[in-house]
Amino acid sequence: MKTITLLGATGSIGQQTLAVIRAHPDQFVIHALAFGRNVELARQFIYEFQPEKVVVQDKETKQKLTAWVSGTKILVGLPGLIEVCTDEAVDLVVNAIIGRIGLEPTLQAIKANKTLAIANKETLVTAGHLVMDAVAKHQVNLLPVDSEHSAIFQCLQGENEQTVKKLIITASGGSFRARTRAQLADVSIEDALQHPNWSMGAKITIDSASMMNKGLEVIEAHWLFGLDYDKIDVILHKESVIHSMVEFQDRSVIAQLGNADMRIPIQYALSYPTRIPLNDADSLDLVSLSQLNFEKMDLERFPCLAMAIEAGKSGGSLPTVLNAANEQAVAMFLNNELSFLGIEDVIEYALARHVKITNPDLETILAIDEETRLIVRDQIKR
Numbered sequence: 001m002k003t004i005t006l007l008g009a010t011g012s013i014g015q016q017t018l019a020v021i022r023a024h025p026d027q028f029v030i031h032a033l034a035f036g037r038n039v040e041l042a043r044q045f046i047y048e049f050q051p052e053k054v055v056v057q058d059k060e061t062k063q064k065l066t067a068w069v070s071g072t073k074i075l076v077g078l079p080g081l082i083e084v085c086t087d088e089a090v091d092l093v094v095n096a097i098i099g100r101i102g103l104e105p106t107l108q109a110i111k112a113n114k115t116l117a118i119a120n121k122e123t124l125v126t127a128g129h130l131v132m133d134a135v136a137k138h139q140v141n142l143l144p145v146d147s148e149h150s151a152i153f154q155c156l157q158g159e160n161e162q163t164v165k166k167l168i169i170t171a172s173g174g175s176f177r178a179r180t181r182a183q184l185a186d187v188s189i190e191d192a193l194q195h196p197n198w199s200m201g202a203k204i205t206i207d208s209a210s211m212m213n214k215g216l217e218v219i220e221a222h223w224l225f226g227l228d229y230d231k232i233d234v235i236l237h238k239e240s241v242i243h244s245m246v247e248f249q250d251r252s253v254i255a256q257l258g259n260a261d262m263r264i265p266i267q268y269a270l271s272y273p274t275r276i277p278l279n280d281a282d283s284l285d286l287v288s289l290s291q292l293n294f295e296k297m298d299l300e301r302f303p304c305l306a307m308a309i310e311a312g313k314s315g316g317s318l319p320t321v322l323n324a325a326n327e328q329a330v331a332m333f334l335n336n337e338l339s340f341l342g343i344e345d346v347i348e349y350a351l352a353r354h355v356k357i358t359n360p361d362l363e364t365i366l367a368i369d370e371e372t373r374l375i376v377r378d379q380i381k382r
Contacts, residue, residue: 002270003031005084005114007055007105008096009045010038012201013119013145013262017094018045020267023280028270032084034097039064046072053087055080081105086112092270094145095120098203099327100369103127107362110134110142117269119145121220125323127365128223142224143269148217149224150265151243151256156225159248167221168245168253170237171297174208177238181301187340189333206330210343215308216326219319222312229313234305236295241284259284303344307351317357317368324372325350329380338380346376 004021008014014035021028034055035042046054046069055075056062062074075083078101085093085105093109094117095102102120107127109116111134118124124131135142144150148169156164175194176184192209193202207213218232243265245255258264261281268275299306304326311318325347332338338346350372357364 001026002028002091003089004028004270005032005034005087005090005093005109006030006096007034007081007085007094007102008098008120009033010035010041011096011098012204013096013266014094016262017096017266017270018049020263020270020278021049023278024271024276027276031087031090034081034084037061039068043068052089053080053084055084078104082108085109085114090114092117094266094270095123096145098122098201100126100323103131103365104362106131107134110138110140113138113140115141115143117143117145117266119266121146121216122323122327124220124223125216126320126369127360127362128219128319129359130362130365132223132226141272143272144220144224145265145269146217146220147260147262147265148244149221150268152221152225152246154256154268155244155246155254159246159254161225163249164225164227164231165247165249165251166231166233167225167227168247169214169217169221169232169234170240170242170244171211171214171234172208172240173236173238174211174213175205176209177236181341184341185339189336192333192340202334203327203330206333206343207326209340210304211302212304212308212326212343212347214302215305215312216323218305218309219312229309234297236297237293239289239292241289241292257284304347307344307347311351314356315358317360317365318351318354320360320365320368321350321354321372322347324369325376328373328376332377332380342380346379349379350375 006017030049030051032053033051036057053073062076082105086108092115095106096119100122103123103126106123144153152167175192193205214234221232240260242255242257245253247253267278311322329343329346333343
């Protein structure tokens with residue numbers, strides 16, 4: 001029985017994590033749940049899973065929840081996140097928070113020697129060197145939940161990583177894969193949120209439409225698997241059946257395939273190193289698919305991906321700027337304050353004006369993150 005703290009419980013990954021836990025009550029038990037302000041949904045999960053602790057975003061949300069819930073300790077904000085990630089009773093922390101806010105709980109969970117299942121890619125993009133240094137120091141398992149990184153992780157099981165020639169990350173192309181850049185000038189929020197294959201939260205879906213999501217995944221793969229950027233490729237694969245591949249020195253290519261169901265990589269991270277049944281999921285039917293399609297990635301068509309790769313290669317504090325600018329820009333797009341193509345414009349602006357710091361510590365990273373968000377907000381308001 002694994003005791004779990006789940007961060008981001010009311011989000012898309014959080015809800016699917018709870019679905020896996022619900023299906024395996026003999027394998028997993030919830031110790032703590034963390035969410036933002038969605039009290040109505042969180043209340044249902046609290047009643048069902050009976051966590052010892054709950055973390056909410058602010059005092060106002062705590063007041064609302066207190067009126068409905070008794071017998072559960074309610075914590076607030078970052079101190080609460082850190083407490084539930086470091087509790088002695090916890091075996092595994094699932095970080096499904098969206099955004100940079102997941103960084104400090106991740107670091108503290110690692111320092112507390114917790115196994116960490118990470119779906120919060122922004123943490124590794126913002127401070128990958130700090131996270132991986134902590135993982136090495138404390139010798140903990142850092143298990144990827146993103147379908148692409150889970151696929152690579154599965155392909156590498158039992159392999160000598162020194163024999164890897166390259167990683168091949170697949171991309172569906174997102175909501176606008178069939179549109180030219182000229183057709184993107186006036187796209188709506190609703191258009192951008194219509195992903196063809198996956199059911200995801202708003203921020204990730206917008207990142208997928210801009211292809212920033214794939215750029216963040218390239219940086220994440222660099223840190224997770226310790227490979228240089230010239231050994232990480234991205235290709236378009238509209239069916240989202242092959243979730244990623246690994247090519248080895250002998251030119252063998254191993255791929256992980258499956259339906260577009262996030263419960264598969266989530267459950268693998270929770271049950272690792274064993275596999276357990278996912279009884280209510282459909283098997284992959286290759287005969288019905290009949291064919292799989294692949295295309296070369298056009299970096300001119302997807303400048304956010306190009307910027308992410310370049311920021312990753314440059315390293316230092318540039319990925320922190322990239323992530324912060326993107327988070328702020330996407331939030332403003334979702335609030336009708338910025339056009340879709342404006343997202344890439346303000347990211348480019350933030351990167352261009354930043355003077356790179358080679359090896360930033362946590363305090364510096366947090367300061368750069370906040371400064372970048374202010375710069376983006378100021379630039380958009382002009």
